[in-house]
Amino acid sequence: MNKQTNRREFLGLGIAGAGSFALSSAFGSRVLHAAAFGSRRATGDDKILVVIQLSGGNDGLNTVIPVESREYRQNRRRLGIAGKDIVRCKDKRFGFHPSLKVFAQMLDAGQAAVIHGVGYPRPNRSHFKSMDIWQSADPTGRDLRFGWLGRALDVMVEQRGSDPDLAINLSDRVPLAVNGARYKPVSFVNPSLYRFQGAGDEEKVFARLSQAKSSEGNHDNPMLRMLRNTAREAHESSELVRRTAQKYRTPVRYQGSRLAGSLRTVASLIAGQLPTRVFYTYHNGFDTHVGQAFRHGSLLQQFDQAVSMFQRDLERLGVADRVAIIVFSEFGRRVRENQSQGTDHGVAAPMLVIGKRIRGGFYGEHPSLQDLDHGDLRHTVDFRRVYASVLDHWLRVDSKQVLRARFAPIDGLFARLA
Amino acid sequence: MKAHFGIALVCGLCPTILSIRGAPTTGLDRDAESLAAIPADSFTLEDARHLLIRAGFGGTPEEVAKLHALGLDGMVSWLVDYEQRPEGVPPPAIIPTPVLDYRKLRTLSENERRRARRRWRIDDQRRFARVRSWWVEKLLTTRRPLEERMTLFWHNHFTSSYQRVRNAYHMLLQNELLREHATGNFAELLHEVSKDPAMLEYLDNNRNRKGRPNENFAREVMELFTLGVGHYSEKDIKEAARAFTGWTFNRGGASFVFNRRQHDFGQKTVLGRTGDLDGDDVLDALLSRPECSELIARKLFAHFAYADPPESIVKELAQELRDRGYELKPMLRRMFKSEAFYSPKARGSLVKSPIVLLVSTVRMLGINPPPPELIVAGAARLGQNLMYPPNVKGWEEGGAWITTATLLDRYNFCRALVKAGPTGPPNPRRSAIQRRGQQQQQGRGQRDARGGRQSAEARLRAMQMMARRRAQARVRNWDPGLDLVGLVARLEVSTADQIIAALGKRLLYVPLSEDREHILRAFVTGSDGTKPLALDKIVSGKLDARGRRDAESKLRELLHLLMSTPEFQLS
Numbered sequence: 001m002n003k004q005t006n007r008r009e010f011l012g013l014g015i016a017g018a019g020s021f022a023l024s025s026a027f028g029s030r031v032l033h034a035a036a037f038g039s040r041r042a043t044g045d046d047k048i049l050v051v052i053q054l055s056g057g058n059d060g061l062n063t064v065i066p067v068e069s070r071e072y073r074q075n076r077r078r079l080g081i082a083g084k085d086i087v088r089c090k091d092k093r094f095g096f097h098p099s100l101k102v103f104a105q106m107l108d109a110g111q112a113a114v115i116h117g118v119g120y121p122r123p124n125r126s127h128f129k130s131m132d133i134w135q136s137a138d139p140t141g142r143d144l145r146f147g148w149l150g151r152a153l154d155v156m157v158e159q160r161g162s163d164p165d166l167a168i169n170l171s172d173r174v175p176l177a178v179n180g181a182r183y184k185p186v187s188f189v190n191p192s193l194y195r196f197q198g199a200g201d202e203e204k205v206f207a208r209l210s211q212a213k214s215s216e217g218n219h220d221n222p223m224l225r226m227l228r229n230t231a232r233e234a235h236e237s238s239e240l241v242r243r244t245a246q247k248y249r250t251p252v253r254y255q256g257s258r259l260a261g262s263l264r265t266v267a268s269l270i271a272g273q274l275p276t277r278v279f280y281t282y283h284n285g286f287d288t289h290v291g292q293a294f295r296h297g298s299l300l301q302q303f304d305q306a307v308s309m310f311q312r313d314l315e316r317l318g319v320a321d322r323v324a325i326i327v328f329s330e331f332g333r334r335v336r337e338n339q340s341q342g343t344d345h346g347v348a349a350p351m352l353v354i355g356k357r358i359r360g361g362f363y364g365e366h367p368s369l370q371d372l373d374h375g376d377l378r379h380t381v382d383f384r385r386v387y388a389s390v391l392d393h394w395l396r397v398d399s400k401q402v403l404r405a406r407f408a409p410i411d412g413l414f415a416r417l418a
Numbered sequence: 419m420k421a422h423f424g425i426a427l428v429c430g431l432c433p434t435i436l437s438i439r440g441a442p443t444t445g446l447d448r449d450a451e452s453l454a455a456i457p458a459d460s461f462t463l464e465d466a467r468h469l470l471i472r473a474g475f476g477g478t479p480e481e482v483a484k485l486h487a488l489g490l491d492g493m494v495s496w497l498v499d500y501e502q503r504p505e506g507v508p509p510p511a512i513i514p515t516p517v518l519d520y521r522k523l524r525t526l527s528e529n530e531r532r533r534a535r536r537r538w539r540i541d542d543q544r545r546f547a548r549v550r551s552w553w554v555e556k557l558l559t560t561r562r563p564l565e566e567r568m569t570l571f572w573h574n575h576f577t578s579s580y581q582r583v584r585n586a587y588h589m590l591l592q593n594e595l596l597r598e599h600a601t602g603n604f605a606e607l608l609h610e611v612s613k614d615p616a617m618l619e620y621l622d623n624n625r626n627r628k629g630r631p632n633e634n635f636a637r638e639v640m641e642l643f644t645l646g647v648g649h650y651s652e653k654d655i656k657e658a659a660r661a662f663t664g665w666t667f668n669r670g671g672a673s674f675v676f677n678r679r680q681h682d683f684g685q686k687t688v689l690g691r692t693g694d695l696d697g698d699d700v701l702d703a704l705l706s707r708p709e710c711s712e713l714i715a716r717k718l719f720a721h722f723a724y725a726d727p728p729e730s731i732v733k734e735l736a737q738e739l740r741d742r743g744y745e746l747k748p749m750l751r752r753m754f755k756s757e758a759f760y761s762p763k764a765r766g767s768l769v770k771s772p773i774v775l776l777v778s779t780v781r782m783l784g785i786n787p788p789p790p791e792l793i794v795a796g797a798a799r800l801g802q803n804l805m806y807p808p809n810v811k812g813w814e815e816g817g818a819w820i821t822t823a824t825l826l827d828r829y830n831f832c833r834a835l836v837k838a839g840p841t842g843p844p845n846p847r848r849s850a851i852q853r854r855g856q857q858q859q860q861g862r863g864q865r866d867a868r869g870g871r872q873s874a875e876a877r878l879r880a881m882q883m884m885a886r887r888r889a890q891a892r893v894r895n896w897d898p899g900l901d902l903v904g905l906v907a908r909l910e911v912s913t914a915d916q917i918i919a920a921l922g923k924r925l926l927y928v929p930l931s932e933d934r935e936h937i938l939r940a941f942v943t944g945s946d947g948t949k950p951l952a953l954d955k956i957v958s959g960k961l962d963a964r965g966r967r968d969a970e971s972k973l974r975e976l977l978h979l980l981m982s983t984p985e986f987q988l989s
Binding site: 124125126127128129141164169172173174186187188189193194195196197198199201202204205206208209212213220221223224226227228230231233234237238289290338339340344 | 622625627630632633634637641647652762763766767768769800801808809810811814816817818820821822823824825826827829830833928931933934937938941946948949975978979982983984985987988
């Protein structure tokens with residue numbers, strides 16, 4: 001990457017371009033902030049992680065299909081994907097849902113990976129509990145204060161200093177996953193509405209109110225402390241994020257889903273050289289108890305489209321080398337379909353990884369469809385092994401510090417980094 | 419329509435309040451872990467204010483003073499025994515029909531069927547908008563604030579979402595059910611809600627049949643409604659699901675139906691009880707567990723007093739619930755009189771939910787209630803889309819409401835509340851023009867709606883559009899009736915500090931930090947380079963029309979800035 005702009009220069013241009021006092025004060029605070037904590041610019045070796053959370057429990061068996069399995073046919077009499085519709089890839093043992101055409105191509109091109117049978121011991125079938133477990137990386141579900149990425153961000157802050165925009169969450173609720181003890185992510189849905197509205201004077205005074213140190217009193221009110229920090233960060237990051245996203249122009253037409261919109265925002269912020277290392281996005285609606293075929297098909301279609309547009313855009317920006325996407329869901333579905341043409345909460349499911357610099361292909365062992373645990377697949381890969389790979393080999397944060405134990409990374413997933 | 423004690427901003431604040439900066443100064447010795455009642459004579463005005471924002475939606479200083487005059491027992495009884503007062507806004511007349519006639523649908527072609535479904539959907543969305551507006555209007559104007567607070571609480575406990583239920587009438591029925599039992603008996607409420615059409619639909623129990631059980635309801639009723647994770651086994655869920663088979667509802671009449679043919683009469687074992695159990699037996703088994711009363715007690719205390727209550731308090735309140743056969747009122751009264759409830763640990767410790775934030779802002783300022791559509795949309799933007807909870811667990815409360823984006827949006831929505839309406843004497847010419855424009859727009863809508871040869875669907879869409887335009891016009895033309903210049907004049911305050919103190923006293927439950935207060939003081943006096951407030955002229959009544967407009971805008975900016983603080987988010 002040679003188009004690197006120093007973060008301070010970028011901010012400086014913002015002042016020159018805008019001229020208004022309100023803007024310069026907000027930007028000014030950013031510059032001062034950057035100066036105080038040392039220069040942090042988005043550098044070429046800072047890898048970026050994009051998480052796509054498939055909420056509701058994605059049916060892994062109809063996403064990555066074990067084409068040769070007789071049991072698949074027996075258990076999925078109505079919902080099973082017909083052989084002729086399965087999207088094939090180089091590995092003849094597995095195929096993909098008909099909606100995942102681009103993903104299959106990326107896999108064959110070595111830029112997408114499937115990790116089979118990811119799960120954790122003593123699986124929990126509650127959406128919330130299992131989501132909490134995935135997000136906290138604690139399979140006992142006991143310590144739910146912080147998320148695995150939140151702890152990773154804490155480590156980054158410790159090592160490299162703080163920045164409000166280190167992680168950006170594209171929803172109006174902060175998920176446990178990116179919630180750290182020290183670091184709290186910036187959150188918004190629509191970047192153009194991410195701002196304080198007020199007349200000229202008000203904006204000026206508001207900037208002062210937000211920057212007020214308020215160190216005195218109320219130490220015993222944790223909510224107030226949290227609110228004061230958030231208020232400061234909201235003020236600092238909103239101006240920058242909004243202007244960056246607003247001025248973004250791309251020939252790639254992101255459309256068709258909220259996920260596509262989120263990924264467009266992610267692309268704009270990467271293009272705008274924000275120091276963000278983790279983006280957290282959502283694709284919701286996978287709880288397909290009833291009438292699964294149509295719903296699941298269109299969800300995967302939206303996913304496939306959004307990701308392919310995003311990858312194309314990253315290529316165009318020349319930053320595809322720096323970005324990896326990981327895709328997970330709180331659990332898969334039962335092996336046997338239910339009586340309402342749907343599937344109920346299950347256990348292990350594949351995780352997907354996408355990126356130009358990963359080593360594509362299939363990892364791990366597909367769970368047996370013969371040796372089931374009360375009608376459920378047995379997981380073959382502990383989810384923390386995938387996290388360990390992402391932490392150690394992509395984000396370069398010591399996974400042991402984050403996961404509190406050493407987990408064997410997935411061999412070779414991020415091999416091209418070496 | 420004004421909030422119930424009327425007058426509101428017009429009357430003055432009692433001058434003695436002005437000296438306090440908004441924080442409770444008494445009661446510092448109250449034990450946060452004790453449920454003993456506070457002595458009646460230690461019940462201060464500030465305590466009454468705290469009680470009214472927690473058990474209700476706050477109020478103007480005049481309202482607080484009136485309630486405080488009732489004494490601790492009197493005020494708690496005013497809140498809890500609300501049945502003596504009339505209810506207020508009657509429910510919208512939504513006819514349970516038309517429902518989709520499935521038998522007739524079958525005779526139609528694929529295309530006609532799709533069209534019929536779509537027509538019904540559009541029509542139902544209109545009905546749904548009316549249901550939500552009605553509820554919000556109730557929240558804004560009710561004289562039984564605890565009834566609505568508890569209805570909101572149960573809405574976030576026995577969640578159902580229109581997204582899944584897709585029937586406005588069913589959502590209305592559920593809402594009325596929750597209100598009917600709001601402070602009644604939890605056991606009854608649990609039994610009733612388990613037979614409620616919206617719930618049966620939301621958690622798929624209408625698809626739970628003999629031989630092919632659907633476990634969704636059985637799981638959530640244990641995990642979220644009664645026991646909590648870890649107090650039942652996967653086998654309990656499987657067996658309980660069988661007990662609930664055949665529990666469904668009749669679409670036309672929207673009432674519970676027990677379908678014997680789909681019910682599994684076989685033997686089941688749930689939580690150690692064995693026999694031919696049906697759904698009611700399972701619910702009774704759940705209610706008999708101490709964990710159930712503890713879950714409800716914990717959730718209620720955390721919602722009304724402070725987060726993460728100590729186990730000793732939970733156990734004591736749970737015991738109270740069990741001793742009284744799950745009657746809620748004794749437990750609520752006990753909580754609302756307890757030391758713990760009024761202790762410093764509870765004070766200003768809770769983040770206002772979006773609905774509480776918006777509704778209480780209106781009620782504390784005593785302004786004319788805004789069109790409910792504005793509050794529905796605002797709360798949705800802030801993360802609480804009424805009747806659309808994110809999932810069956812409901813909205814997570816407390817710090818989870820706050821992100822960098824929702825915090826800015828909170829500030830922005832409060833601006834919409836205080837910046838609407840004229841800032842000076844009304845301009846008759848401008849209003850006339852506005853009225854004409856509005857009539858023209860409505861005329862257009864009506865023509866669209868009547869349009870002769872249009873398809874039924876187009877007509878529905880036109881009606882929907884018209885309803886939306888009317889709502890937009892209502893929001894545009896809404897005048898909060900805010901008169902800050904008048905307020906300041908009546909209060910006879912003479913310094914910037916006093917104005918800030920008076921507003922803080924009315925709006926904050928946590929004192930403003932000193933540096934923020936300093937910044938606002940500079941804004942009033944103009945020492946920060948902004949145009950100063952003509953305070954002396956306000957007090958002496960020497961403002962001309964233009965000066966009055968300027969002063970009113972300045973004061974509204976001050977009000978908005980005061981609300982654009984971390985402190986304002988807490989109650």
